[in-house]
Amino acid sequence: MSANKKLLILAGDGIGPEVMHQVERVIEWFDRKRLVRFDTSEALVGGCAYDVEGAPVSDATMAKAQDADAVLFGAVGGPKWESLPFAMRPERGLLRLRKELGLFANLRPAVVFEPLLGASTLKPEVISGLDIMILRELTGGVYFGEPRGVATLPDGQRRGVNTQVYTTSEIVRVGRVAFELARKRRNKVCSVEKANVMESGELWREEIQKLHDAEYQDVELHHMYADNCAMQLVRNPKQFDVIVTDNLFGDILSDCAAMLTGSLGMLPSASLGAADSTGQRKALYEPVHGSAPDIAGKDMANPLASVLSFAMMLRYSFDMTEQADMVEQAVKNALALGVRTSDILQANTARVSTSVMGDTLLRELDKLG
Ligand code: IPM
Ligand code: MG
Numbered sequence: 001m002s003a004n005k006k007l008l009i010l011a012g013d014g015i016g017p018e019v020m021h022q023v024e025r026v027i028e029w030f031d032r033k034r035l036v037r038f039d040t041s042e043a044l045v046g047g048c049a050y051d052v053e054g055a056p057v058s059d060a061t062m063a064k065a066q067d068a069d070a071v072l073f074g075a076v077g078g079p080k081w082e083s084l085p086f087a088m089r090p091e092r093g094l095l096r097l098r099k100e101l102g103l104f105a106n107l108r109p110a111v112v113f114e115p116l117l118g119a120s121t122l123k124p125e126v127i128s129g130l131d132i133m134i135l136r137e138l139t140g141g142v143y144f145g146e147p148r149g150v151a152t153l154p155d156g157q158r159r160g161v162n163t164q165v166y167t168t169s170e171i172v173r174v175g176r177v178a179f180e181l182a183r184k185r186r187n188k189v190c191s192v193e194k195a196n197v198m199e200s201g202e203l204w205r206e207e208i209q210k211l212h213d214a215e216y217q218d219v220e221l222h223h224m225y226a227d228n229c230a231m232q233l234v235r236n237p238k239q240f241d242v243i244v245t246d247n248l249f250g251d252i253l254s255d256c257a258a259m260l261t262g263s264l265g266m267l268p269s270a271s272l273g274a275a276d277s278t279g280q281r282k283a284l285y286e287p288v289h290g291s292a293p294d295i296a297g298k299d300m301a302n303p304l305a306s307v308l309s310f311a312m313m314l315r316y317s318f319d320m321t322e323q324a325d326m327v328e329q330a331v332k333n334a335l336a337l338g339v340r341t342s343d344i345l346q347a348n349t350a351r352v353s354t355s356v357m358g359d360t361l362l363r364e365l366d367k368l369g
């Protein structure tokens with residue numbers, strides 16, 4: 001059996017804990033089968049952390065996250081905390097984790113599972129076989145740029161400011177991840193910005209092109225404006241392989257790409273830092289969906305995005321390709337059985353709860369392993 005691996009579980013708010021519980025069952029399954037053992041610990045993040053610890057993520061939790069081999073994250077936020085001052089909002093916990101762990105590369109795959117073809121609002125022929133990777137820069141741009149804030153002007157108006165800012169090194173390091181990912185896929189990168197109206201976008205385009213010409217000439221590179229990319233994603237998404245873009249455009253385009261697949265409840269993500277001298281990267285894995293307060297606590301949420309995020313962890317943090325494939329196959333098999341949470345329900349399928357989806361996954365894992 002492989003050596004113990006340190007995981008920090010931050011289930012968060014809303015449906016976070018119930019979907020994470022299904023991941024914990026998968027972790028226990030691996031343990032029981034003696035395939036891999038994890039040292040897991042848990043901590044609070046988001047609104048629940050604010051309620052108990054007075055901050056959306058405490059310093060003690062940050063220290064645990066720094067010390068972990070990987071962080072598994074659920075979701076944060078809810079109406080209860082919406083009127084808190086900006087610095088105390090649940091989302092700030094997630095943003096602090098991203099920033100202080102240096103998780104600049106956010107991988108958001110959008111893959112269509114064939115049994116779910118009919119769950120998408122797009123025509124089956126447009127999305128059948130779709131497999132694209134959105135690589136979002138995650139620690140820069142307008143999310144963190146200074147100056148920022150709201151000030152009151154002498155005439156009594158208020159003025160809100162956020163700053164879009166990127167440096168060469170920030171662009172190049174995420175560009176490098178994009179080209180490396182493409183080499184393991186279909187060897188195509190589309191770099192997305194608004195170079196037609198933003199200087200930072202023009203810089204982005206130039207730096208990505210330079211990196212390509214210097215080190216990655218074997219990879220096909222295109223540039224696209226973000227508005228056109230949004231349109232192309234719905235018109236003909238299969239033209240893309242890897243899309244690399246900044247923090248804000250990546251936030252928007254990845255939601256769009258997610259819906260191509262039929263449900264936000266299916267989409268995992270990985271957020272990775274730079275490799276250290278031993279090749280290890282800080283990493284956080286989270287479903288793309290949010291905390292869905294409207295269905296929280298009802299045993300209705302789709303746990304598959306969280307389970308698929310766990311599979312990404314096996315793949316990217318621990319190089320456990322075989323085990324990652326096994327988890328992904330179990331998800332595919334469960335879907336092929338016609339088992340569906342309500343977000344992906346279709347004609348002739350059975351609506352099941354979060355926990356029954358978990359039961360099904362474990363049974364499918366049993367058959368595989
Ligand atoms: C995401 C979310 C976050 C973001 C929020 C919750 C801060 O929308 O991960 O896409 O905007 O990055
Ligand atoms: Mg988002």
